[in-house]
Each structure stands twice: as C-alpha cells, then as structure tokens.
Amino acid sequence: MSPRRAAPIEVIERLRAAGCVFAEDEARLLTAAAGTPAELEQLLGLRESGLPLEQVLGWVEFCGLRITVRPGVFVPRRRTGLLVKRAARLIRPGSVVVDMCCGTGAVGAALLAGEPELTLYAVDIDPAATACARENLAPRGGTALTGDLFAPLPRALLGRIDAIVANAPYVPTDAIARMPPEARLHEARVALDGGPDGLEVQRRLVAAAPEWLAPGGQLLVETSSSQAPQTLAIFARHGLTARVVHSRKLDATVVIGATALIGARSA
Template sequence: MNIFLDSKTEKSLINRLRSAGCVFAEEETQLLIAEAKSIEELLNLIEKRVSGFPLEYVLGFTKFCGIRIEIEQGVFIPRRRTEFLVQQAKVLTRPYDVVLDLCCGSGAVGAAIATVRKKILLHSVDIDLVAVRCASTNITKIGGQVYQGDLYAALPHSLRGQVNIIVANAPYVPTDSVELLPREARLYEPKVALDGGKDGLDLHRKVAEKALCWLASGGHLLIETSEMQGAQTFEIFVKAGLITKIVRDEELNATIVIGTKSG
C-alpha cells in the first residue's frame, strides 16, 4: 500500500524531523513514507524518530554494501566505513573458503561477503543474544550459521585450523570515550558493541591471540580499527605471530589491519 500525502503535509513532516536535528530530513521522510502501511503508522514512525530513536531502528533495516540488512532495536548498527572491511575481505576470499565473522552484530559483514562471494561457508558469532537473533535473520537465509558465545569459544572444534578468512568489527572505543559518542549510539546501541576496554583494544588482543589456532595455512585475519589505534593493533597482530599490514581508505575514514598466517 502506498501512502499519498499532499505536499503541505509532507513538508510539515520534513520540518518536524529537521527541527529534531535530522540532517537528512527529506531523505528520511521518504524512507518512512515508503515503509508505513497507513497514515497512523507513519505518524508513529515519525514520533519515534523525533524522540531520538536511530533511523535504522525505526525502519527495522539498513542498507549496507547495497543489500538490505534487518536491524533489531538493541543491535549495533553497521557503519558505512565498515564497507571497507568487506571490500578487503572480498579480495582475499575464494569459492568454498570458510569465513568467520566475529562480533557479528546484525551479521552485515558476513552477509555482504557471502552475497558477492558465492559458495563460501559462513560462520558468524556474537556474545549478545539479541544480536544473534538478528544475525540469524540475515545469515541463515543465505546458508550461514550463527553461534552465541565468546569469540572462538562458541565455535565447533572441527573448524580449528580450517578457517580461511576471519573478519571482526570488534568494539574499539576506549571506555572513557564512550560517553563522547554521538547521542544515538550512546543512548540506544548496546555498550558491549561499543566499549573496547581501557585503550579500546581488549577485543583485538583476544581475537588476534588465538587466530593462528583457527586459521588455515595462508589464512587471513582482518580487523577494523581507527587510524589513531592502527599502529597498536598492528603490533598486537605481530605479537600474535601474524604477517601484518595496514590498509586505509581516506574517503570512508576506514582503517583495516590484515594479518596472515604463514603457509
């Protein structure tokens, strides 16, 4: 059902969103109109957005790497810069590779890789039950498996030494900096998906520390980090025994550290 709004009403809704601080009020209004099944539902969606709810929670989905990713309230919302992580992983991924997405959140990274690189064997892990439920919606329909647990501990032992690609968008915000994040992230997204510990790199250490046990010979570990933390994550990878490099995309403000298990 398509809702018809006269130009005056539509402009009023746009102004309402703009007054609430929505920079892209016109685009958001069009998205909300497209999703609503009635005027009443549209007004309800507008009210949620005006109250501060992230747009992705209001809509119930986001677009990531050109595909639709279902989003539940309380799940980390994938950022556009993380598309660079997917781009780097796609270059290294071959048919029938085993791909592991750690700290998967909504499952967006694994789903985006699998959409382009067909025939991979995708495994996704998150410690948060809501994230696992949301990821299952996005992953199982493309043949992937989702596990709940703490990183590698959630995986079947049969995968040890068999993983070709590990991707991780693990939290890397230092604990003291979480309160400085944008309001939407700070108030609505799960802290477990944001807080990376005192220096922001606790999860990077845990992921890298056991990577060699799970990677196949010549396999790769890719982690998103910040430009400022890149050198530290690099050293963490080297200490873990990985052949390491840093790649950067200025346009997306994205930094990825890539480690390879020697073959």
C-alpha cells in the same frame, strides 16, 4: 508506497526540529515505510524520541543489501564496507569464513552475496545480535552462534579457517560518553566498549586467532586510524604478518594479517 514518493513538508520540519541532519532523506524513507497516516505518526514519534532511523525502519542499506536491524543491535556503518571489500579479495568458493563480533551479520551477508559458496559462521556475545544475524544469514546459508569470540565455534574448525573478519568493539570506555546519543543510548554497550584504550577485545581476538586460521589464513580487523599502529603491533606480537589499509573516502581503516604458509620461511 513508492520509496520515491515526496514526503510532506511538515514531516521534514519535525525531523529538522528533532536534530536530524538528513531530514529530507529520512522523511522520504519514513513516509515510504508507513502504510497509513497513523503508522507514519508512530514511526515519526519513534525517530523524534532519538531511536536510530535504521531501528525505526527495521533495516539499513549496507553494501547494496537491505540488512535487517533489530532494537538494541549495533547498526552497521558505511565505513565497514572496507572490511567487506578487502575480505572479498581473499576468499574463493569453498572458503571457511568467520564474521566475528557480527552484530546484525551484515559483513557475513555481504560476503555471501558476493560468494555464495562460502562456509560462513557469524559469532557475537550478545544473543539479541545473533538472533538478528540469523535473520540476515540463514536465507544465504550462513550460521550464527552466540558466545565469547571463538568459544561457540566447532572445534573441528581449528586450523581450518581461511578468513576471520572482525568489527570488534574499539571505542575506548571513556569515549563512549562522547558518542552520538543514537549509538550510546540505543546500541548495546558490549558492541561499543573496547576497554580503557579500545583494544582489549582486539588483543583477545588476535591472540586466539592463529590456532584457528589455516596456513596462510587471513585475519581482518576494523580499527581507527589513530589505533592502527597499536593494532598492527598486536598482530606482530602474535606472529601474524600484517599491513594497514585505509580508505579516505570511507574514513575507514582495516589491519590485515596472515599466518605463515606451511614450509614457508618466516618473514
């Protein structure tokens, strides 16, 4: 079916009753995805049960790409496009890039779409996430690895990575209960929980990053606007010259830090 085909009004009404804010758009997508009325009923039932639309469809649009999404895997948000945009400015053909805490691998896939000549690794502690990331990255030449932060990376990459991009979990533990049910009930807690202040994973990531980065290498970490000053301080504590970038349009915040160039005087 064409994705522009109008959805039946009863589908829209059922989605509205289920609390879907963008019922018309969702109805159109579900109708387009269903090959038969029975398939539409199945998809609609999953959505009414609270399953995220992206997991019902099996994909999400991200930075102009259709990214595969599997059950339980963190769904990439539109705001993470800022992380992609800023990283894309820093890479070139032949750059070695790591998509850390990769989830679906959406960030890495978007970077490879813009620069196919990257050497790209994606890492996540959740095997379900890396299985999904392989689906999105393997056709583009990326590699997905399962493990805790830098642990699964080849040791040969020490001091050779040009850019690390990370949408590490940054939701404070107590705040997870206030998240929309689509996230807190259907996405892996390990992809959301950043510890008591939301910064535990960031601390570990930033502490380990300098030895993996090449001279002048860049670390880019998504965070919240309220947490940005603390994230900036973590970067400084580990010798990275850092700045905060914010997009009002995307409601997104990224902290970008660089290691010193060989022979350069410290800032």
